[in-house]
Amino acid sequence: MWSFFARDPVKDFAYEIIPDTQEKSGIWSLHRGKRKTSGEPVSVFVYEVAQGTEQQTQLAKAAFKRMKTLRHPNILAYVDGLETEKSLYLVTEQVTPLAVHLKTQAEKGGAGELEISWGLHQIVKALSFLVNDCHLLHNNFGVWAVFVDRAGEWKLGGLDHVAPEQGDPSGVSLPAPKAVYPDMEKYEPPEMSNSSGEKWAGEVWRLGCLIWEVFNGPLPRTSSLRSLGKVPKALVPHYCELVGANPRARPNPARFLQNCRAPGGFLSNSFVESNLFLEEIQIKEPAEKQQFFQDLSENLDSFPEDFCKHKVLPQLLTAFEFGNAGAVVLTPLFKVGKFLSADEYQQKIIPVIVKMFSSTDRAMRIRLLQQMEQFIQYLNEAAVNSQIFPHVVHGFTDTNPAIREQTVKSMLLLAPKLNETNLNQELMRHFARLQARDEQGPIRCNTTVCLGKIASYLNAGTRQRVLISAFSRATKDPFPASRSAGVLGFAATHNYYSITEIAARILPTLCAITVDPDKSVRDQAFKAIKSFLSKLETVSEDPAKLADIEKDVASCAQAGGPSSSWAGWAVTGMSSLTSKLIRNTPGTEGGTLEGGDPTNSNSPTGAADSAHAAHAPGRFNRFNRNPREKGVFTWMCPDIGFFFSLFFRAGRSSSSMTVKKQSSDWSSSGWDADDSWSNEKEGQGQSSAGEEGWGNDWGEEETDPTLATKTLPLPEGVRLASEYNWDSSNTAKGASQNDLFASVSQRNTANTTAEMSKKKREERRKELEAKRAERKAAKGPLKLGARKLD
Structure with a gap:
């Protein structure tokens, strides 16, 4: 029983640390990990008490507390944690340090300005949240405090030194970063800490240092900030405000964000606009969503791959599953699908495609058919035959x-x-x-x-x-x-x-x-x-x-x-x-x-x-x-x-070469599914005499000599043409009353007699009307008030 209480809590922790994945992040060591039950990837920040000083332990515990209480989309998300006498464990969403991410991107050709613009937008927004909403100072702002998730989005971390603007009311003061890390002094603003400038002036200065390092690499010394290097021209005026010598002239993070979002600004582009729309897509009108997805297809080619896979794709799947986006999501969906592996495609997109085929939306159906080449290789035979083909065949009989x-x-x-x-x-x-x-x-x-x-x-x-x-x-x-x-x-x-x-x-x-x-x-x-x-x-x-x-x-x-x-x-x-x-x-x-x-x-x-x-x-x-x-x-x-x-003219529903339809469908004509094109049965495939170009289809092509002499039974009531009386002189007594031409002749005679009778009645009516008119004219007109004499 005592062994139960003496168990190591780390062994019962719900997360497993993957060996040999350690990276240094301040006083923390960053590891990749996964949830033991589901295998979901996470990041684990570990602090070993025995390897740190008293000040570092104090900072680690403060960061542990802040991570639990601070919640914002642009701040590193706390998932779970464990505090023991020996170690502190902080579990967050899976992330990579910004410095490592930029180095990896540089090996691939460098991070694009679109990705950096959205990353800076997120970090400045997180800083504005701390300063303006929470009245907190980060005090450790820099490249080392920024992390990048799987979608390429930047998250603000490194909350070890976060403190209220007016100081901690409990009287506990955390050590300054340069007291813990001597090499941090180059990131300190030039003014004294007791300067009359705004409390957040130092935070904005460090934001300028972050921007310089993102475009030019590690900052060698404070004086290097004067050299713009690769800072984009659209960002230069706003960057200069951040690193200005006068702390009172430095803009508030919210105003800096507003200035950069102005037309022509560095943060004013299609990528930032798309991300902002996706963040608020749940409250957008259906018409706005339709227009957004249409424009998104044109912009996806220039967007980062990770962003497409981990942010755009989930939104597209959600829009189809729970919204009414319809066929408009197909084009961007298949574009994003190019970035997925075969397993990811099979898991995320194929179930949606199978469901789309059962839709009655014609626009959805025709776009699926047009773009089938993009996903056909991922469909297995069982799904095609049981779930897709039964719906596709309805298109053969569609009126469109x-x-x-x-x-x-x-x-x-x-x-x-x-x-x-x-x-x-x-x-x-x-x-x-x-x-x-x-x-x-x-x-x-x-x-x-x-x-x-x-x-x-x-x-x-x-x-x-x-x-x-x-x-x-x-x-x-x-x-x-x-x-x-x-x-x-x-x-x-x-x-x-x-x-x-x-x-x-x-x-x-x-x-x-x-x-x-x-x-x-x-x-x-x-x-x-x-x-x-x-x-x-x-x-x-x-x-x-x-x-x-x-x-x-x-x-x-x-x-x-x-x-x-x-x-x-x-x-x-x-x-x-x-x-x-x-x-x-x-x-x-x-x-x-x-x-x-x-x-x-x-x-x-x-x-x-x-x-x-x-x-x-x-x-x-x-x-x-x-x-x-x-x-x-x-x-x-x-x-x-x-x-x-x-070419079809507007409103015309059929082509100029219209083929006359058969009077009965194939099931009633004796053509079953297995013999649709067989010409081994009499009458199959033969068009009516009036269908020009389609007569005598295959009868003359039969090569089996046994069929030439084989006598086939005729249906009841059907006679061969040779049995009819073709001579009109033989229609007298003894001729068959069922003869085709005889019956036609009789009908014609009856019609002629009826027409003659009608003509005689019309002539008789006209004669009577003429006689009445003559009698009326002979009597003369009647005078008003006179009595008519009999």
Whole structure:
């Protein structure tokens, strides 16, 4: 029992000191430490009674007391403490001495003026708090009394000599710093201690010494203060006031702060303004917060890294979690994320991103999709498939074309992380619907391009079922860039087709578009035909090479992208519709060509003949039936890798090349998720006769000879065209009453009879009206008051 009371209290202390982390800070030794339970990093100031004098022990106990009672955001924060007969332990937030911090920054190129300006602002504000609010004097103000936390913010410490202005009422007087530290005499003001100047005149003088040392290094002697050195010009007038010989002319810390905050002053900049706003963000109006976060994105590149990580990031996360900042926090959030390690990113930002995807805010959704490249590498497959993809797929059916387009493009980044079901079934179902039914030509084109880029991630069965049918459909699209995308899709995935498929299905499709009205499409078709023909010729000359050419046909999904030499095209090279649709700006805009080499006509990704780059009159005569819609497409790049730039007029909700929608959705047409692009069932993929450019989709491409003679059962009530009575002379007795043309003829006859009866009734009514008018005219006008005779 007695051993319990005799236990060493240091062993029961809740904090652990990390060995070999000692730094000297006055009479204290500064160590790094951590909380035993949570591992939270802290700093521990230790004073050993046995190693100090009586005066130093007295100062250490006074500092221990002041740390507990003084609370201010710019004063070193007290966390915990322990006082024993042998030692004093002061636990504070994790900090580094300013001298050490400046030395480290000098090795990296020096601390920037923005960081120093905010640091000085904080220290002067802490000094003003002591002098003006608490009526205390620090008496030990200098570089050694300033510490820097993880966010790069400066904290005032070294409270060993703090005393009231009028002296301690208890009569206890602390020794002066120069009595304890002989080398401190150079920081003493030139006037005598009994000078008639303000009590805080000495504090302000030491502030001038601090400013000199921050910019020029350790102060060798008092006379060195006369040499400005590297003190910034904007700070020189105010610095000279601090170190003036007349103590009465030295400004109060509050007035010094006010003078430096004036327009053009050293403390008047975007960094200081941002910090001041963040300190009061909880009481700001929502509109002010929105504007602040928008401006913050532009300034973050010039802000210190530690400040971004440890001060801006927590505020951004708080603003999203508990405020209504919305999508405006995304841009600065991802900028700050660049400074984080992989573990920090996974811990702090990924949970927020996952939550953002479930938001119904369209602005939030489209910005996430646009900036997915910045965080996709930190997302694990489980989170993508279970928490992100189910929300992203809603974008495929969104009424906003910009969201549909960005959703398609995002699949290029998500595809490597999707599981078997989501990639080969769910995604293919959405792609099939977009390519067949979306009214926006650029979105149909992007869908085709994206499919070609992610082909290597699909399993062999899906590739064989989907690719040829999808690219063949694209070659019949009324939008020229979509037809080019179909050709380039064939070329980019050429290694996934067997020789038989090339000869029987692909080449006939490509040959059909060698007479395309758009020359850029024709040029790409001829290039692709030559490439596929060379394969056929190679196998014809040497059949032993067949296995090598078809080695990738049945290959499993690969981790890398398409290996084709024609794969220089990408979704990111296409002009985005997003900005045009969101701004809804009237007028025309030209596109910007990205990627490729427009000067290299020999390269597969080079531009086509420049003479055919512009649209010739009547170029879209086959597809653009509405003369008012001509000229909507500003230009289409014939580059093999990148395509088009599309302009939408204000208020227009659909492009000029509108594809008619099918009358029923895919589930009712017999196309399930696994067979969205299959052409093995009768009627699948066939467009109505009125959909120009989409008719006869894939029926003529079937190569299975057994299907040519196979008789398929017809649905109830459906008859073959050959069974109808095509001869109008045979509509007499005995003809089927269900005959299509007979019923139409009967309806027409009935309509004609009804029209004739109506015409006769109208003529009869006009005759009666004429006769009444004649009788009235024969009797003459009646006089007023006269009786009408029968």
